[in-house]
Amino acid sequence: MKKLIKLEINGENFDVAISPAAYLIDVIRETVGLSGTKKGCGVGDCGACTVLIDGRPTLSCITLAVACAGKAITTIEGLSRGSELHPVQRAFIDKGAVQCGFCTPGMVLSSKALLDENPHPSQDEIKTALAGNLCRCTGYAKIIEAVEHAGRLLSGEGCDEQA
Amino acid sequence: MHSEPIEYEKPASLREFESIYAAKAEDAKILSGGTDLHVLIKEKLLAPRLLIDISDLPELRGISYDPVRGVTIMAGTKIAEIERSPLVKEHAPALAFAAANLGSNQVRWMATMAGNICHASPAAETPPVLLAHDCELLIARQGGERTLPISRFFLSYRKTALETGEYVKAFRLPPLPARAAVSYRFKGLRKAMEIDMLNIGAYLELGEDGTSVNEVRLAMGSVGPVTYRAVVTEQKLKGMRIGEEFFAAACDGVVQEATPIDDVRASAQYRNRVIGVLTRRALEECLHRIGERRG
Numbered sequence: 001m002k003k004l005i006k007l008e009i010n011g012e013n014f015d016v017a018i019s020p021a022a023y024l025i026d027v028i029r030e031t032v033g034l035s036g037t038k039k040g041c042g043v044g045d046c047g048a049c050t051v052l053i054d055g056r057p058t059l060s061c062i063t064l065a066v067a068c069a070g071k072a073i074t075t076i077e078g079l080s081r082g083s084e085l086h087p088v089q090r091a092f093i094d095k096g097a098v099q100c101g102f103c104t105p106g107m108v109l110s111s112k113a114l115l116d117e118n119p120h121p122s123q124d125e126i127k128t129a130l131a132g133n134l135c136r137c138t139g140y141a142k143i144i145e146a147v148e149h150a151g152r153l154l155s156g157e158g159c160d161e162q163a
Numbered sequence: 164m165h166s167e168p169i170e171y172e173k174p175a176s177l178r179e180f181e182s183i184y185a186a187k188a189e190d191a192k193i194l195s196g197g198t199d200l201h202v203l204i205k206e207k208l209l210a211p212r213l214l215i216d217i218s219d220l221p222e223l224r225g226i227s228y229d230p231v232r233g234v235t236i237m238a239g240t241k242i243a244e245i246e247r248s249p250l251v252k253e254h255a256p257a258l259a260f261a262a263a264n265l266g267s268n269q270v271r272w273m274a275t276m277a278g279n280i281c282h283a284s285p286a287a288e289t290p291p292v293l294l295a296h297d298c299e300l301l302i303a304r305q306g307g308e309r310t311l312p313i314s315r316f317f318l319s320y321r322k323t324a325l326e327t328g329e330y331v332k333a334f335r336l337p338p339l340p341a342r343a344a345v346s347y348r349f350k351g352l353r354k355a356m357e358i359d360m361l362n363i364g365a366y367l368e369l370g371e372d373g374t375s376v377n378e379v380r381l382a383m384g385s386v387g388p389v390t391y392r393a394v395v396t397e398q399k400l401k402g403m404r405i406g407e408e409f410f411a412a413a414c415d416g417v418v419q420e421a422t423p424i425d426d427v428r429a430s431a432q433y434r435n436r437v438i439g440v441l442t443r444r445a446l447e448e449c450l451h452r453i454g455e456r457r458g
């Protein structure tokens with residue numbers, strides 16, 4: 001029943017034996033043991049399970065793990081370099097965009113995908129890019145600020161700005 | 164837990180896919196983006212024995228344009244690619260707009276237009292625009308292909324004209340005549356991530372004088388079991404002149420031909436009010452686009 005496949009997660013190869021019916025979220029969390037990716041609704045609505053697959057924001061709760069063999073998967077654990085946070089993570093902290101934190105991994109990855117494509121998004125573009133990531137705590141205002149700030153950090157403009 | 168599909172296959176080429184599907188179509192479901200399929204499987208509305216993953220077949224990706232055949236969109240092209248395509252923005256801006264309003268960014272990077280039409284939900288985003296464009300579908304199976312106008316594709320709720328072993332291979336949007344345009348209007352309860360409670364695609368083609376109406380197509384979603392065209396109204400509008408009488412006739416006709424129901428998203432009465440308003444806005448937008456195209 002189980003299939004042996006190779007998954008590339010955050011640049012590292014994992015050989016996993018999984019059911020062809022296993023969803024990527026469960027394989028990432030349970031089989032591989034990376035619990036940064038969160039599981040909310042399980043049916044595509046909340047965005048908590050967002051990971052990047054070949055750079056594109058993808059819902060891991062409605063993606064089969066077998067379908068990801070040969071692709072580059074990035075989870076929230078893959079963003080920082082050692083103890084140095086990625087600028088998007090830094091910006092979320094600096095701007096107070098994290099409360100309970102459940103939505104944060106998905107928010108950060110959706111934001112990274114946006115900024116990779118569009119380094120200086122407008123507020124509307126940020127709202128559009130994050131419309132599939134629900135947050136029940138922050139009211140979104142600080143998240144949007146954080147993404148704008150991250151854009152500046154990534155283009156090297158934010159160094160002297162007050163946090 | 165959801166019931167498990169027994170098997171998963173990922174053919175490496177279109178030819179391999181066609182032969183697997185020819186042999187196993189009875190028990191199999193084609194898997195594209197999975198944004199409808201996995202939700203149905205998880206909600207136990209569907210338990211396919213085999214999923215055949217076509218999401219990475221290179222032969223099914225891409226968007227091209229040719230002045231005679233128009234825009235061709237291969238079936239596996241992602242909604243996010245359609246949304247961003249300069250060719251689609253230029254030759255079918257209403258489709259780029261509909262694509263941009265389907266689901267969330269994540270859903271758009273996963274989902275395909277083939278999945279959108281094959282799921283055959285009457286509330287889906289792209290069918291009204293495709294009907295307004297009078298899109299031609301390229302339908303294929305092992306050893307053969309046929310074309311079908313999209314107006315003959317949706318048979319009933321979640322039922323399409325695909326026969327066992329057939330799949331959607333490509334969409335062709337014929338080039339628009341000089342004085343013609345398409346537009347798309349929808350109404351949901353929220354701005355994002357909402358299944359439409361009404362949507363409409365409109366096509367307007369004017370005569371050489373710029374005021375007489377040569378041809379109209381009005382496709383309505385969420386007002387019946389499938390997305391369909393108001394064909395009686397379309398006929399009545401032909402030959403009229405652009406003006407208040409034309410808009411009023413279009414709105415009245417659409418309300419006559421719509422058969423909305425009450426459901427969780429809206430009442431039938433409300434839908435009847437709104438569909439008229441959307442029709443007018445869609446036709447006005449067509450007029451505006453025709454003006455822009457003529458500079």
Ligand SMILES: Cc1cc2nc3c(=O)[nH]c(=O)nc-3n(C[C@H](O)[C@H](O)[C@H](O)COP(=O)(O)OP(=O)(O)OC[C@H]3O[C@@H](n4cnc5c(N)ncnc54)[C@H](O)[C@@H]3O)c2cc1C
Binds near residue numbers: 238239277280
């Ligand atoms: C959170 C969320 C929000 C959504 N919002 C919207 C929305 O706003 N508007 C909207 O219209 N939809 C919405 N959807 C539904 C869905 O995303 C779309 O219908 C999408 O276009 C389906 O495409 P897919 O490639 O994911 O299809 P899949 O799920 O892979 O397939 C759907 C069906 O089509 C069949 N199929 C797929 N490709 C082919 C082919 N080439 N030939 C023959 N059969 C095929 C499959 O076998 C299956 O029966 C949403 C879904 C989610 C999860």
Ligand code: FES
Binds near residue numbers: 038045046048060061
């Ligand atoms: S857990 Fe995947 S979208 Fe909610």
Ligand code: FES
Binds near residue numbers: 104
């Ligand atoms: S911080 Fe709690 S859900 Fe967003």
